[in-house]
Amino acid sequence: MNVRGERECTACGTRWSYAETGSVGCPACGSLKSVGTGERTATTDRPASFDLTSVRGAVDEAANDELADRARQICREYVRNRGFVADGDLRPLDDTYLAAMELRHAADIVARTSRLTEDEEMYFLSLLRDADDGTRPDPETVPPSFHEARGLAVADAVRVYRRDLRVWVEETDREPEPKLEAELENAQSTLESLIDHETRLRMLEGDVEPAIAERLLETTRHLANGVQGDGAELEAAREGLESLAKTL
Numbered sequence: 059m060n061v062r063g064e065r066e067c068t069a070c071g072t073r074w075s076y077a078e079t080g081s082v083g084c085p086a087c088g089s090l091k092s093v094g095t096g097e098r099t100a101t102t103d104r105p106a107s108f109d110l111t112s113v114r115g116a117v118d119e120a121a122n123d124e125l126a127d128r129a130r131q132i133c134r135e136y137v138r139n140r141g142f143v144a145d146g147d148l149r150p151l152d153d154t155y156l157a158a159m160e161l162r163h164a165a166d167i168v169a170r171t172s173r174l175t176e177d178e179e180m181y182f183l184s185l186l187r188d189a190d191d192g193t194r195p196d197p198e199t200v201p202p203s204f205h206e207a208r209g210l211a212v213a214d215a216v217r218v219y220r221r222d223l224r225v226w227v228e229e230t231d232r233e234p235e236p237k238l239e240a241e242l243e244n245a246q247s248t249l250e251s252l253i254d255h256e257t258r259l260r261m262l263e264g265d266v267e268p269a270i271a272e273r274l275l276e277t278t279r280h281l282a283n284g285v286q287g288d289g290a291e292l293e294a295a296r297e298g299l300e301s302l303a304k305t306l
Contacts, residue, residue: 067089070086072087100146101141101145102141102222103140103142103143104139104141106136108154108190110129110189110190113128113129113132116128117186122168122182123168123169125186126165126166126169126182129161129165129185130166130169133159133161134162137214137218143225146226148222148285151216151219151278151282152192153192154189154191156194158190159210160185160189160211161186162211163208163210163264164181164185164207165182168182175201177201181201182204197267197269200268205264205265205266205268206265208264208268209259209262209263209268209270211264212264212274213271215275216252216275216278217256219282220252220253220256220278226285248281255274256274259271259306266306270306273302274298274302276298277294277299278295280292280294280295280298
């Protein structure tokens with residue numbers, strides 16, 4: 059959505075940034091009567107807390123399916139509030155968001171699995187330990203039964219990110235420099251190809267080798283850098299998508 063990035067409370071005069079609070083309510087007095095100042099800018103990201111401390115504290119008492127349910131609720135709330143455009147600026151596809159997505163999908167699998175193997179439990183617990191620090195298990199350590207969690211997490215994250223990428227390119231009131239116009243046109247065709255690959259991964263229900271899912275993620279990041287004017291990164295995105303077409 060396009061909002062005025064700076065707000066001013068009509069009750070007490072406090073000024074604040076909408077991108078920092080995600081609310082039109084005054085952080086000083088709580089009044090909902092505020093006005094926007096400055097130009098309207100695209101914002102899809104809202105402040106969100108991601109803290110798994112309470113779930114980790116129950117590891118010794120609660121069963122895995124109960125831990126999974128608690129973690130899933132926290133992850134769902136976090137990713138629901140997250141986006142990648144704030145005050146007209148494009149933010150990177152960060153590892154904390156990806157880890158929350160992966161834990162959410164992993165929790166779904168844990169909840170429907172009667173008994174986890176040692177490797178599966180170690181993977182799940184490692185996500186509980188590190189996801190809110192933005193750390194995901196290395197691709198080679200993801201058990202085959204959880205490839206789906208990694209693949210769907212990447213597919214979901216890419217879908218949200220490329221939608222926000224469109225917002226940044228198309229809906230903000232920014233005029234690209236002339237030298238970037240051709241690059242943006244090329245990026246558009248590359249973005250269409252990215253959508254195709256994301257769709258394929260989703261049709262496979264995420265069940266691919268984690269290294270393949272990671273390549274799609276890396277390509278998305280290359281594309282984001284390319285859209286912002288880095289021609290070499292845009293070329294890397296094209297090459298990545300061409301390579302993925304042979305395996306995905």
